[in-house]
Amino acid sequence: MPTEGVHIVPVRGLGEIEPGTDLAGAIGAALDRQGTPLRDGDILVVTQKVVSKAEGCLVRLADVEPSPLAAEWAALWNKDARLVELVLRQSRRIVRMERGVIICETRHGLVCANAGVDQSNVGDESVTLLPEDPDASAERLRAALSQASGARIGIVISDTFGRAWREGQVNVAIGVAGVEALRHFEGQLDPTGYELRVTMLATADELASAAELVMGKVDGVPVALVRGLGRALGAGAATELVRPAATDMFR
Amino acid sequence: MPTEGVHIVPVRGLGEIEPGTDLAGAIGAALDRQGTPLRDGDILVVTQKVVSKAEGCLVRLADVEPSPLAAEWAALWNKDARLVELVLRQSRRIVRMERGVIICETRHGLVCANAGVDQSNVGDESVTLLPEDPDASAERLRAALSQASGARIGIVISDTFGRAWREGQVNVAIGVAGVEALRHFEGQLDPTGYELRVTMLATADELASAAELVMGKVDGVPVALVRGLGRALGAGAATELVRPAATDMFR
Numbered sequence: 001m002p003t004e005g006v007h008i009v010p011v012r013g014l015g016e017i018e019p020g021t022d023l024a025g026a027i028g029a030a031l032d033r034q035g036t037p038l039r040d041g042d043i044l045v046v047t048q049k050v051v052s053k054a055e056g057c058l059v060r061l062a063d064v065e066p067s068p069l070a071a072e073w074a075a076l077w078n079k080d081a082r083l084v085e086l087v088l089r090q091s092r093r094i095v096r097m098e099r100g101v102i103i104c105e106t107r108h109g110l111v112c113a114n115a116g117v118d119q120s121n122v123g124d125e126s127v128t129l130l131p132e133d134p135d136a137s138a139e140r141l142r143a144a145l146s147q148a149s150g151a152r153i154g155i156v157i158s159d160t161f162g163r164a165w166r167e168g169q170v171n172v173a174i175g176v177a178g179v180e181a182l183r184h185f186e187g188q189l190d191p192t193g194y195e196l197r198v199t200m201l202a203t204a205d206e207l208a209s210a211a212e213l214v215m216g217k218v219d220g221v222p223v224a225l226v227r228g229l230g231r232a233l234g235a236g237a238a239t240e241l242v243r244p245a246a247t248d249m250f251r
Numbered sequence: 252m253p254t255e256g257v258h259i260v261p262v263r264g265l266g267e268i269e270p271g272t273d274l275a276g277a278i279g280a281a282l283d284r285q286g287t288p289l290r291d292g293d294i295l296v297v298t299q300k301v302v303s304k305a306e307g308c309l310v311r312l313a314d315v316e317p318s319p320l321a322a323e324w325a326a327l328w329n330k331d332a333r334l335v336e337l338v339l340r341q342s343r344r345i346v347r348m349e350r351g352v353i354i355c356e357t358r359h360g361l362v363c364a365n366a367g368v369d370q371s372n373v374g375d376e377s378v379t380l381l382p383e384d385p386d387a388s389a390e391r392l393r394a395a396l397s398q399a400s401g402a403r404i405g406i407v408i409s410d411t412f413g414r415a416w417r418e419g420q421v422n423v424a425i426g427v428a429g430v431e432a433l434r435h436f437e438g439q440l441d442p443t444g445y446e447l448r449v450t451m452l453a454t455a456d457e458l459a460s461a462a463e464l465v466m467g468k469v470d471g472v473p474v475a476l477v478r479g480l481g482r483a484l485g486a487g488a489a490t491e492l493v494r495p496a497a498t499d500m501f502r
Contacts, residue, residue: 006464009256120449164362169451170457198411198468213454
């Protein structure tokens with residue numbers, strides 16, 4: 001293979017992540033063990049699940065008291081009323097609530113099913129919530145791993161979202177640090193002299209999707225290393241990826 | 252680097268693609284020249300632009316007579332009325348038409364801005380339309396490149412779409428052959444015994460997004476080689492990625 005191009009490597013063997021686990025330390029140790037210590041230009045894509053667990057963004061369902069709305073919706077669609085209650089609490093706006101599906105806008109501005117409340121890969125009758133401030137979580141990981149390795153790196157925190165109009169879910173970026181969220185092309189010309197139709201590419205979302213290809217959902221690969229895309233390093237935040245209400249035609 | 256993982260390599264030097272160009276031949280020759288001949292399990296992501304050009308899906312703007320609707324909209328928003336006319340002709344449904352933006356559903360069921368009509372990277376006062384049947388285009392490329400190389404490969408034809416709620420565009424799959432479009436997880440359990448929240452991942456869309464990372468918009472890299480994801484080979488079609496009207500909450 002030529003050395004050119006981008007290499008995406010699964011990072012395995014993080015061990016069990018629990019509230020208080022030093023996630024950056026666990027990732028660094030796993031990278032060392034598999035012979036891929038961080039280098040300048042590397043980007044790590046880390047799934048939301050392990051970030052939420054390490055930060056203690058967990059709720060025991062037994063501690064949740066459903067509201068009448070949650071109880072009624074849950075009964076109608078055969079859902080767990082405590083889960084529905086958490087979804088409503090995690091939302092600042094309900095985008096759609098029909099056919100048993102709740103599409104929410106979270107306080108971060110993310111539009112997704114169930115406001116990111118997720119029971120899978122947790123066990124113990126608990127669920128994870130999204131990190132309080134995923135860009136800050138990404139920045140803490142970046143700073144810690146950068147300091148430990150001495151390498152200039154970027155971090156993307158990913159979650160798995162559905163899309164309007166298209167079947168299947170994809171990984172997107174909900175937290176970003178040290179890497180561009182958007183790549184701007186405004187005013188640039190193509191080789192034939194025309195202004196480019198594409199004005200912004202969502203680099204961080206494409207990184208999240210690319211990383212998912214080596215993650216799988218059952219294999220327990222919560223981190224991927226993206227090597228060869230140092231040009232994408234820079235200042236970025238996942239908040240840039242949230243479309244403002246004023247230009248959102250699908251509220 | 253470990254041999255595990257996925258490698259994404261830009262494919263350069265295809266030469267000028269014109270109506271009637273043997274696109275499979277041009278891709279195969281470029282792969283050989285850069286020392287990456289096809290192997291079993293390889294997936295090629297090919298941008299819609301070169302497929303449309305090779306298939307002659309081009310229209311000279313001088314040949315387009317705008318309708319009154321197109322002329323009025325174009326005058327209102329300072330657009331080229333001939334372009335607007337083509338967009339309307341390429342649509343089977345207008346999803347949104349406001350603030351100078353036309354979000355269309357194409358006859359393929361794809362929801363995107365301007366129905367895929369694109370002036371960039373064409374020149375000569377012409378525009379490209381989407382291929383008539385992108386899955387069939389992908390299958391022709393797969394068959395020709397597979398026969399020439401003897402390798403079992405997959406093809407994704409990509410285009411760059413905006414999304415609801417999120418800023419920036421990403422590459423998605425509009426044509427698929429020899430590779431899964433969706434990866435199904437229905438009924439599978441996570442390591443803690445819970446049913447997975449994610450039921451379908453849009454593998455082909457994630458492949459398209461991953462490939463974009465090595466393509467750029469100005470650099471003229473219309474093809475990317477994805478190596479190391481042979482497990483994704485199989486039967487798939489981009490039509491699987493189109494959400495049926497009955498389950499689409501954002502029509």
